[in-house]
Amino acid sequence: MSSSTKSSLDSKVVVVPGGTGNVGEGIVRAFLKAGATVIVPSRSRSRLAELVKLIGPELAGQLKTVAAGYATFDEADQLATKLVTDFGHIDHVVASVGGWWAGKALWQTTDDDWQKVFVDVATSHMALARSFVPRLSEDGSYTTIAGFSSQKPYPAAGIVSMQGAAQLMMRQALSAELGGQRRVNDLILGPIINRSRPGGDPDWLTSDQVGEAAVGVARTPSITDEHVVLDNVDDLKKALARMAA
Ligand SMILES: NC(=O)c1ccc[n+]([C@@H]2O[C@H](COP(=O)([O-])OP(=O)(O)OC[C@H]3O[C@@H](n4cnc5c(N)ncnc54)[C@H](OP(=O)(O)O)[C@@H]3O)[C@@H](O)[C@H]2O)c1
Incomplete structure (x- = not known):
């Protein structure tokens, strides 16, 4: 590893929308362990309180929770503006x-x-990318987390696949438009062992390992405009070896 090309995360501010979730928890923990200040916005104060407990007092000092949503362009703009004001940089x-989500074929899908x-x-x-990408530090990065179903249709989960595919194309469009001005990437995950599903195949990643990969992407300038596919532990090992090179 060349320290001149890798940024330390010590004075970095990292925002993890979805940090209260099963996968997000591991991402939050990994960035805290790497020394960053981690901001988690959520629609729910109780999920934020639960996250603080899950992270534990040893690491939670640099975890900043914000009770605010980002469901609309206006909400995301307000959030991003507030965070830049409060923390100075993102x-x-x-x-x-x-x-x-699963259980219905496309033709059974309801409006709800x-x-x-x-x-x-x-x-x-879209609201998050639209508000946060233009506010990122010059050496910053934007990573979006997606699932295997965004590239492979799953019967009775078609609308999840469709949303994931849109998310991946959003990232690709950002890459095309930014032309290298900021790093944007996506992680495409296989099934993840997490607090809601503590058991699973030993080849599956844990949410903490997803966090390790997300930290690696943030710290590695050469990873840009990429689909980082992490189906299993072997994929993670290869990705981490590349990040350490
Ligand atoms: N779990 C897995 O095995 C797995 C596998 C592959 C990929 N992934 C990917 O990982 C990502 C997170 O999944 P997860 O399992 O961690 O999900 P989760 O536990 O349900 O957490 C979802 C998170 O998204 C936030 N959120 C904000 N707006 C939302 C909305 N309109 N609808 C639903 N959630 C919303 C929630 O925040 P609030 O606190 O505001 O509710 C919550 O923190 C997804 O992109 C998923 O495709 C997960």
Whole structure:
């Protein structure tokens, strides 16, 4: 590893929308361990309080929780403006927003399902990118977390796949438009072992390992405009070796 090309995260400010979630928790913990100040916005004060407990007193000192949503362009703009005012700069954003849903074929989808699983999540991702990317520090990065279903259709979970595909294309469009001015990447995850699903195949990543990968992406200038596919532990090992090179 060349320290001249890797940025320390000690004085960095990292925003993790979705940090209260199953995967987000591991991302928050990994950035705190790496020395960053981590800001987690949420619609729910009780989920923020639960996150602080899960992280524990040893690491929670640099965890800053903000009871604020980002469901609309206005809300995300207000959030980003407030964070820049309060913290002075935003270095990295890792958006781990949205979750799993299944049970209906596309032709059975209701208005409510579509709104909740596609429209609300896609709008939040777009609102976050729209408000935060232009405010990132010059050496900052934006990473969006997606699932395997964004590249492969799953029967009875089609609207999750459609939202994930839109999210990946949003990242690619950002890359095309930014032309290297800021680093943007996505992590495409396989199934993740987490607090809601503590068991699983030993090849699956844990949410803490997703965090390790997200920290690696934030610290590695050569990783830019990429799909970082992390289906299993072997993929993670290869990605981390590349980040350490
Ligand atoms: N869990 C897995 O095994 C797995 C596998 C592959 C990929 N992923 C990906 O990882 C990401 C996070 O998944 P997760 O399992 O951590 O989900 P989760 O536990 O349900 O957490 C979702 C997070 O998204 C936030 N959120 C904000 N607006 C939302 C909206 N309109 N609808 C739903 N959530 C919203 C929630 O924040 P609030 O505090 O405001 O509620 C919450 O922190 C997703 O992109 C998912 O595709 C997960």
